[in-house]
Amino acid sequence: MDYAEVVERFDPVLGLEVHVELSTNTKMFCGCPTTFGAEPNTQVCPTCLGLPGALPAVNGKAVESAIRIGLALNCEIAAWCRFARKNYFYPDQPKNFQTSQYDEPIAFNGYLDVVLEDGEVFRVDIERAHMEEDTGKSLHVGGATGRIHGADYSLLDYNRAGVPLIEIVTKPLEGAGERAPEVAKAYVSALRDLLRALDVSDVRMDQGSLRCDANVSLKPKGQAEFGTRTETKNVNSLRSVERAVRFEMCRQGAVLAEGGRIVQETRHFDESSGSTSAGRTKETAEDYRYFPEPDLAPVAPSTEWVEELRATLPELPWERLKRIQGDWQLTDAELRDLVNAGAVDLIAATVDAGSSPAEARRWWVAYLTQQANTRGIELVELSITPVQVARVIELVNGGSLTNTMAKDVVDGVLAGEGSPDEVVEGRGLKVVSDDSALEAAVDEALAAQPDVAEKIRSGKVQAAGAIVGAVMKATKGQADAKKVRDLVIARCGG
Amino acid sequence: MNDLIRSTAAELAAQIHAGEVSAVEVTQAHLDRIAQVDTAVHAFLHVDTEGALAAARKVDADRVAGQQPASALAGVPLALKDVLTTEGVPTTCGSKMLEGWIPPYDATVTRRLREAGVVILGKTNMDEFAMGSSTENSAYGPTHNPWDLDRIPGGSGGGSSAALAAFESPLSIGTDTGGSIRQPGSVTGTVGVKPTYGTVSRYGLVAFSSSLDQAGPCARTVLDAALLHEVIGGHDPLDSTSIDRPLPPVVAAARQGADGDLSGVRIGVVREFAGEGYQAGVLASFTAAVDQLRALGAEIVEVSCPSFTYALSAYYLIAPSEASSNLARFDAMRYGLRVGGDDPSLSAEDVMSLTREAGFGAEVKRRIMIGTYALSSGYYDAYYGSAQKVRTLITRDFDAAFEQVDVLVSPTTPTTAFKIGERVDDPMAMYLSDLCTIPSNLAGNASLSVPSGLAEEDGLPVGLQIMAPAMEDHRMYRVAAAYEVARDAAQGGPLIHRVPEVSV
Numbered sequence A: 001m002d003y004a005e006v007v008e009r010f011d012p013v014l015g016l017e018v019h020v021e022l023s024t025n026t027k028m029f030c031g032c033p034t035t036f037g038a039e040p041n042t043q044v045c046p047t048c049l050g051l052p053g054a055l056p057a058v059n060g061k062a063v064e065s066a067i068r069i070g071l072a073l074n075c076e077i078a079a080w081c082r083f084a085r086k087n088y089f090y091p092d093q094p095k096n097f098q099t100s101q102y103d104e105p106i107a108f109n110g111y112l113d114v115v116l117e118d119g120e121v122f123r124v125d126i127e128r129a130h131m132e133e134d135t136g137k138s139l140h141v142g143g144a145t146g147r148i149h150g151a152d153y154s155l156l157d158y159n160r161a162g163v164p165l166i167e168i169v170t171k172p173l174e175g176a177g178e179r180a181p182e183v184a185k186a187y188v189s190a191l192r193d194l195l196r197a198l199d200v201s202d203v204r205m206d207q208g209s210l211r212c213d214a215n216v217s218l219k220p221k222g223q224a225e226f227g228t229r230t231e232t233k234n235v236n237s238l239r240s241v242e243r244a245v246r247f248e249m250c251r252q253g254a255v256l257a258e259g260g261r262i263v264q265e266t267r268h269f270d271e272s273s274g275s276t277s278a279g280r281t282k283e284t285a286e287d288y289r290y291f292p293e294p295d296l297a298p299v300a301p302s303t304e305w306v307e308e309l310r311a312t313l314p315e316l317p318w319e320r321l322k323r324i325q326g327d328w329q330l331t332d333a334e335l336r337d338l339v340n341a342g343a344v345d346l347i348a349a350t351v352d353a354g355s356s357p358a359e360a361r362r363w364w365v366a367y368l369t370q371q372a373n374t375r376g377i378e379l380v381e382l383s384i385t386p387v388q389v390a391r392v393i394e395l396v397n398g399g400s401l402t403n404t405m406a407k408d409v410v411d412g413v414l415a416g417e418g419s420p421d422e423v424v425e426g427r428g429l430k431v432v433s434d435d436s437a438l439e440a441a442v443d444e445a446l447a448a449q450p451d452v453a454e455k456i457r458s459g460k461v462q463a464a465g466a467i468v469g470a471v472m473k474a475t476k477g478q479a480d481a482k483k484v485r486d487l488v489i490a491r492c493g494g
Numbered sequence B: 001m002n003d004l005i006r007s008t009a010a011e012l013a014a015q016i017h018a019g020e021v022s023a024v025e026v027t028q029a030h031l032d033r034i035a036q037v038d039t040a041v042h043a044f045l046h047v048d049t050e051g052a053l054a055a056a057r058k059v060d061a062d063r064v065a066g067q068q069p070a071s072a073l074a075g076v077p078l079a080l081k082d083v084l085t086t087e088g089v090p091t092t093c094g095s096k097m098l099e100g101w102i103p104p105y106d107a108t109v110t111r112r113l114r115e116a117g118v119v120i121l122g123k124t125n126m127d128e129f130a131m132g133s134s135t136e137n138s139a140y141g142p143t144h145n146p147w148d149l150d151r152i153p154g155g156s157g158g159g160s161s162a163a164l165a166a167f168e169s170p171l172s173i174g175t176d177t178g179g180s181i182r183q184p185g186s187v188t189g190t191v192g193v194k195p196t197y198g199t200v201s202r203y204g205l206v207a208f209s210s211s212l213d214q215a216g217p218c219a220r221t222v223l224d225a226a227l228l229h230e231v232i233g234g235h236d237p238l239d240s241t242s243i244d245r246p247l248p249p250v251v252a253a254a255r256q257g258a259d260g261d262l263s264g265v266r267i268g269v270v271r272e273f274a275g276e277g278y279q280a281g282v283l284a285s286f287t288a289a290v291d292q293l294r295a296l297g298a299e300i301v302e303v304s305c306p307s308f309t310y311a312l313s314a315y316y317l318i319a320p321s322e323a324s325s326n327l328a329r330f331d332a333m334r335y336g337l338r339v340g341g342d343d344p345s346l347s348a349e350d351v352m353s354l355t356r357e358a359g360f361g362a363e364v365k366r367r368i369m370i371g372t373y374a375l376s377s378g379y380y381d382a383y384y385g386s387a388q389k390v391r392t393l394i395t396r397d398f399d400a401a402f403e404q405v406d407v408l409v410s411p412t413t414p415t416t417a418f419k420i421g422e423r424v425d426d427p428m429a430m431y432l433s434d435l436c437t438i439p440s441n442l443a444g445n446a447s448l449s450v451p452s453g454l455a456e457e458d459g460l461p462v463g464l465q466i467m468a469p470a471m472e473d474h475r476m477y478r479v480a481a482a483y484e485v486a487r488d489a490a491q492g493g494p495l496i497h498r499v500p501e502v503s504v
């Protein structure tokens, strides 16, 4: 169904579950390292292989990260909570149960304010954030789909088994209306920025250290009860989050409009087609037989510890933006433009390297944005660093470069000719400051345009521009225009 | 029977450390004894002759080099229940599921034994995954009670208790989830101790029921059990349920108790553990034991623990629930038995099912099914939830009782050893064997069984159970040691010396 029609007839309800792999050095319940991409089954021990007799011991650093995430999401932190076993048979699950948390999450009842592209703020209520362990990875060999059905055989890698995960679950998000796909994307994006600022995860969606499952349902406008939902998995990029939600809304809208029924099921998002397809049906809800994990002591963070952790929270992304807006004296629209252009961090780093916010901003949003657009890449992907931009600005302010020459220098850096100073050297870009040489050029220009010279002598100083232009041309832009102007007026007896 | 195999562990250690006998000689004597009688007893699933002799040689070499013994038990042989992992030595848990599995790591108990210079003779038979009270559920055939080879040696640790009573080893390790150390001790005339939950590491103990399992020492005397208790006990960071406090002073308590004076000690007799279902000879032996304790100066009072009546029911919900989850890992994917793995037409799920069908015995399957059912949504509150409430009530009964008395006593198990095969078709009758022992597993407190004599009607051993509060294990050792001295004086020598010679 056409998207416009869907949002006209239905209200979407979203539920987002984000799994975050923590970047702790060791796994959740054993001392194995967590390095991504190691040889299969080299980062394993009796505990994370689920060998008979092996026992878990909680990674304190992971609990600390979980609490910090909870605090940053404005959650309450449980004074006492337990792990629970989620029982199900699957070969990538060494114990055939996942050690997770069930009805006693470490953090609960929070929110995250998400800023949409036009500046509107949408509050996403957080139901809970809980700790659990990741599974191993299955590689299904043979067959057409790469999925378990039809495969000839499967390989198992348990390096990932036991890596600490935090699952962050939103409450049902209502009221986003036609902006639901955008809200979903903005939420995951904001969450990613937050987790990065907390330095608790690599938050690489492409490597699976940040994974999103999107629950979507539709209800006819005005209806209070929720419709049947589907859960879409394998949503591996921000763009996919938006596309998957949008696709599901359209698909469900079409089914409902024809009087059909939505099947509660897990669906799979396909990046290339942008569509979802049915996976496991959840009609007969799997019974995970949760019960409190008897091998682990309850987690009971003291109030003092929680407050200590609260004090270690870094400046959170939205607080930082607020501060930057004040420091740089930006209007809401200006700030939003910088955010959307991905320029805030680059400008901030340039400012940190010594430039004024105004100069740094001018370079990044004007000339460098133009260069990025020409190349079809993101600003951050340009091969120039904020420190290098700051150096160029410094050279201009010190009078060593004109603005025109500065662009030349930047072009040189982007072309891989080295640092700004190396480009200045290599391209022979030096402001002509030798007075006698400049005087000679000025005299030559005045002699070439006697009528203009006469005008200046008679007091029409604005005519000096023509002479300055000629001098600049003659010196290939390497002269300081203001200095040239002063000289012209001086030679004409001004 | 030579003197080496009849000696206590304390005596052997003294002789070895004094250089009067070598650890190798002691070890060889026990290996010879195993070779002589174990075909009839079947206490061992695996005898590690080479490993045992190597460990003994190390103890002898250290002594010759002038080093202090690694522990009070260095050089003394021990039989290890096959539920504790041993690096490089098979560990089967009495199950076909783990036939041929060689663990790549030592359990903490195993490691502590090795570090203490204790010589591990081999691995003992047990009910499959420690589920049972007779060792008949072993996939490798039953163990026979040395007092009467037609009878069960108790369970699940029947191999560990029979090895002591058959003089195959002076020490053994058991694990006790509902009585699996104490009930075998009771029916074989040996001492079995379930320490306070959390004081002996469970790391490497293949889990049956995590919140109930506890490894502990088994021996022929109270002092030997205490010496072994101190070797294996203590905090272990690898076990999150391990208690980070010093071990109770059990050896000192056993020595103090041997003085035979219990004046000032208050002992409570549990009213609920008597009457119907208890063998007359068991009750008579228990009454005589209580009289003896009174004669030693103890004050005897009757105590009521009404919730103990529900302990068995709660246990048979909690233990199977945890077991259903703990045993899920046996799925043919990583280790152990694998059925259908080479058939390309079978899915991973098929292979899991076929393997579990073939690898688990009937009792294990029964408990997995009970546990799976009890944890199912819709039934959880009624079964698992209610059982946990009963558990709390039992703990409160203990707390109230220990307000009045220092230790509690009861028969260890309602009957003497029954005949092999007698209860295999009647699980409820089998479960009743653990009636008196289960409350201490549910509450986590300390409890032991010490022999109290022979039942008049069948001449088979009876056990006296002594229960102490959590972390007060030394109290029961003191009482047991005092009782042991008085018993032997009254009965004309150690009870264990009346075990008939094994006919092979």
Ligand SMILES: [Zn+2]
Residues within 6 Å of the ligand: A027, A030, A031, A032, A043, A044, A045, A046, A047, A048, A049, A162
């Ligand atoms: Zn590991």
